[in-house]
């Protein structure tokens with residue numbers, strides 16, 4: 626059933642910054658494109674307040690002169706590797722605030738906007754593109770960057786309101802998406818499995834501290850929610866292609882980083898899936914799932 630062509634289906638992935646699409650759910654997008662679905666990535670900000678995280682690129686003059694321009698080109702390159710359609714939503718990057726006390730977010734940046742203003746261009750896009758499935762972050766934003774949390778809010782608004790004829794008048798014909806998933810790509814079960822394979826191969830694991838943080842119980846006062854995986858998508862054939870997309874974000878991704886600590890062939894043996902939480906659904910489905918389109922595909926055979 627998993628090889629059923631996905632012709633006629635549309636998936637919209639809502640991300641905060643360029644590179645997020647390639648580190649969260651990239652294999653899934655490649656897979657559904659290869660099955661015939663249309664996949665659209667919407668990037669809410671330009672990522673212009675990010676740092677250059679790849680030392681080799683930091684020395685290039687362009688990196689200090691025009692980071693925003695570099696990231697536009699990197700995103701186009703990544704979209705080619707993924708085979709997806711792409712839209713810039715072009716809000717201002719909020720940056721990751723640091724310090725004690727935390728400085729306020731830059732005036733007018735994505736994270737500061739009221740939901741009606743932040744969601745409006747995504748509502749318009751959803752009414753135009755008509756996605757069946759939305760890929761989003763959970764309330765924690767995956768990690769608590771203000772632009773990721775705002776991306777979550779915007780995705781929920783699209784799921785709940787894009788189909789409401791009373792909401793957001795003038796932004797197109799109402800369209801109701803059928804399912805919404807939270808990305809769970811950096812889940813502790815997967816990191817644990819990768820970590821143990823690295824140790825078994827006699828190497829040092831870059832995941833030790835990360836895992837310790839993830840596996841310690843969250844402070845109950847933090848409001849941090851945890852989820853269980855409901856949906857695993859097999860992306861085994863697409864792991865190399867996923868890595869090429871991620872490496873296209875040269876300013877952000879060091880090719881020596883933990884992302885590439887486990888070779889693709891080994892990942893295929895250990896964790897060939899990408900993991901999601903089915904957070905909302907207007908169609909009937911049964912959990913666990915191995916297909917984002919479960920409940921949407923018209924089954925050609927009946928028992």
Ligand SMILES: [Zn+2]
Pocket residue numbers: 641642645770773
């Ligand atoms: Zn991001």
